[in-house]
Amino acid sequence: MSTPTDYLQKNKESWNQRTDFHLKSEFYGQEAFMQGKNSLNEIELSLLGDISGKSILHLQCHFGQDSLSFARMGAQVTGVDLSDHAIDTALRLNEELKLQARFICCNIYDLPAHLEGTFDIVYASYGTIVWLPDLQKWADIISRYLKPGGKFVFVEFHPTALMFDDDFTSITYRYFNSGPIFHTESGTYADRSATMVKENITWNHSLGEVIGSLIQSKLRLNHFEEYDYSPYNCFKQTEKLGERKFRIKHLGDKIPMVYSVVAEKTGEKAL
Numbered sequence: 001m002s003t004p005t006d007y008l009q010k011n012k013e014s015w016n017q018r019t020d021f022h023l024k025s026e027f028y029g030q031e032a033f034m035q036g037k038n039s040l041n042e043i044e045l046s047l048l049g050d051i052s053g054k055s056i057l058h059l060q061c062h063f064g065q066d067s068l069s070f071a072r073m074g075a076q077v078t079g080v081d082l083s084d085h086a087i088d089t090a091l092r093l094n095e096e097l098k099l100q101a102r103f104i105c106c107n108i109y110d111l112p113a114h115l116e117g118t119f120d121i122v123y124a125s126y127g128t129i130v131w132l133p134d135l136q137k138w139a140d141i142i143s144r145y146l147k148p149g150g151k152f153v154f155v156e157f158h159p160t161a162l163m164f165d166d167d168f169t170s171i172t173y174r175y176f177n178s179g180p181i182f183h184t185e186s187g188t189y190a191d192r193s194a195t196m197v198k199e200n201i202t203w204n205h206s207l208g209e210v211i212g213s214l215i216q217s218k219l220r221l222n223h224f225e226e227y228d229y230s231p232y233n234c235f236k237q238t239e240k241l242g243e244r245k246f247r248i249k250h251l252g253d254k255i256p257m258v259y260s261v262v263a264e265k266t267g268e269k270a271l
Helices: 007-024 030-034 042-048 065-072 084-096 108-113 135-145 207-216
Strands: 055-059 076-081 102-105 119-125 146-157 181-186 197-202 219-227 238-242 245-248 258-265
Touching: 007 084, 007 197, 030 065, 042 119, 042 146, 042 258, 055 065, 055 135, 065 076, 065 084, 065 119, 076 084, 084 102, 108 135, 119 135, 135 146, 135 207, 135 219, 146 207, 146 219, 207 219, 207 258
Parallel strands: 055 076, 055 119, 076 102, 119 146
Antiparallel strands: 146 258, 181 197, 219 258, 238 245
């Protein structure tokens, strides 16, 4: 399964287009965020615990809301994202809020060329790994940047939910990684009326691939959970169950929507 040589550029262009629409969208609630609202959800907050004084590396941070929420909670944060427009926006918000977060623009596979040191926590969440072709390289990056005893906190959309078509009426995609998925999409999950058309290249990753890659990188699994709801209304055909809880209306509680993983750095990866 070869990786398209232009996937980074196409996906970067896609996320550069999205950023301004996302910043203005009701989905991201930027006005409330600037006034002090925490952008993080109950799932990840419960897994992170007290992060005051902790160093956090946030992979694929988009325009930085969650990174800046970490900073507001007293953490020392470094956010990384492929989109230069998103990172420029994050830097501007960081300055406006008078916070001390750092932001780096690069493909996360190239991060060792841009960042030294290790962290207490490496964090990634919601819609991240679908943009990555190689999860072993991803897990190696996570292990590289964790201190001994440090933890990786990960919350992601469940691969079962990603097998369906947009309307959740039929199984369209394979559960397992079968190589790149090419699709052109109008609008964006945060604003379906956005006047943009983008070409995306993504990959589906099974739970076995996720957990197996972390184990191979000498990370010890301390937590795994699945959830029958999404804290984000980013899919079609949804119904609201409560505050930050959404399901696919005609599927109810029959499928998992999200899962979470916590893994600990226990030793160096074998050569």
